Amino acid sequence: MTEPPPAAAQALAEATAQAIWARDRAAQALGIKIVSVAPGRALATMRVRSDMVNGLHICHGGLIFSLADTAFAYACNAYNRNTVAAACHIDFLNPAKEGETLAAEAIERSLSGRTGVYDVTVSVGQRTIALFRGKSRRIAGEVIASLEEADHQAA
Amino acid sequence: MTEPPPAAAQALAEATAQAIWARDRAAQALGIKIVSVAPGRALATMRVRSDMVNGLHICHGGLIFSLADTAFAYACNAYNRNTVAAACHIDFLNPAKEGETLAAEAIERSLSGRTGVYDVTVSVGQRTIALFRGKSRRIAGEVIASLEEADHQAA
Amino acid sequence: MTEPPPAAAQALAEATAQAIWARDRAAQALGIKIVSVAPGRALATMRVRSDMVNGLHICHGGLIFSLADTAFAYACNAYNRNTVAAACHIDFLNPAKEGETLAAEAIERSLSGRTGVYDVTVSVGQRTIALFRGKSRRIAGEVIASLEEADHQAA
């Protein structure tokens, strides 16, 4: 396979992210913002709303995970090939409070054959909230085409 | 420490779960239901709503994780001692579709000193959706007292 | 595929284990014993030798992992289909001392398509030393045939 030139790869990453985002109701409902994408990389943010905390006013771990998992998904799908999460691991290091904005930065550590490994760091400023590692698996099909087909079937 | 009699332990688990639930806005917002709790165990369910899916009408992995993490939290806090998630690992085995109801069953695998390990199986009927393993760490304080104090501070 | 009858599946598991064991120099060098195998299950033991400990006379975590990983390998290869470890997670709960004998019991939690999840509990009597979870991936070929071919190439 010929490696696409960097500009084309970047354009493809952005087009794929837009196609995913338009249909990503879960990320939209959580108030997640995709700040930037690049081949194998993504940066996403989420504000800890009052309906995201537990009785101690600390962000639910599942929603911290959801933000990290979202950054991971945009990073590993940036080549416009359908890719799913096979397994994820998260270490919770510090709590995040209501009103704070979490940033999740995903970077590709390895991509070989159909399997990739991505590291996501979730932080509030200089404070690291969680370290996430996700393993991806490429499946059949292209992202943009699959989403358009799903729209067509749903219509 | 004298082991409490089973009836007292069960009553404490239920009282603790009620105290957590009353303030667990994140779980409430996700439509999670705590079906049952016992010392070191919990069963929770969640229906995959239309705002929980991605463009392929498949439940967002972060929300599957959130359900598993919730069952884990109720299981490891059932002794009324403040306990937090230190790390979690999840293997995604099969997708879950919009409209399906996920059940997450948490069981204690180990509890030694302040550290516990809990396994959560997420399923739809006979189909296993994900296997989750969480490591817990007990911190200072009791659950019910801490929550009441947080209410007081917020008032 | 027709499910083989239980007796045939058990015989295949045992034949596969023998074929692996004859060439498993790493497990032999560690003094590991395969106590029993069955489809998707294996039980292995290892005595903590003086060359397996660190300066505190506690078994090296890597060797506890090696025992667990070995039990996992025999369990997931018991169908005579080449299967490799894709990822593993281990929680260390209690130390093991020089002279103790560790037992590692592997059980299959899920097997769907080419991917399986196996849980291994490492213990010394009633004391749990570690909890291990391994994810397997089936690759091309059969175990017994592949090993015989590798022997042929090496000869």
Added chain:
Amino acid sequence: MTEPPPAAAQALAEATAQAIWARDRAAQALGIKIVSVAPGRALATMRVRSDMVNGLHICHGGLIFSLADTAFAYACNAYNRNTVAAACHIDFLNPAKEGETLAAEAIERSLSGRTGVYDVTVSVGQRTIALFRGKSRRIAGEVIASLEEADHQAA
């Protein structure tokens, strides 16, 4: 706590590594070499010997883990405070063959209170063999003093 100056921290890391190494019979038996240490970092190598492979002449995953775990241990103990592995996760990406030399580089990702997270990359030249993430927990005591005391008790 006053941060020690870099030169003192480096000297302490090296002295601690020497104290561990002198008693680390497991690492010695595996032929592991500690190439370098620094506060929160370590680089270790291991040649894949003929008694480290399985029937397919591929290095046993448990021994790849053992190398990574060793680099992790030297990195997280480099402050001369007794620190143990609480949990580890490893993704196996490519096989390593008999005769190859594996290099494991451990770096500290987070250290907060008594808990640390370390990433270890295992590679052969430009080929990544495995990605390992370890969570450490500091326990009571200092490394050098504890090892000397254990020597004394054993004498």
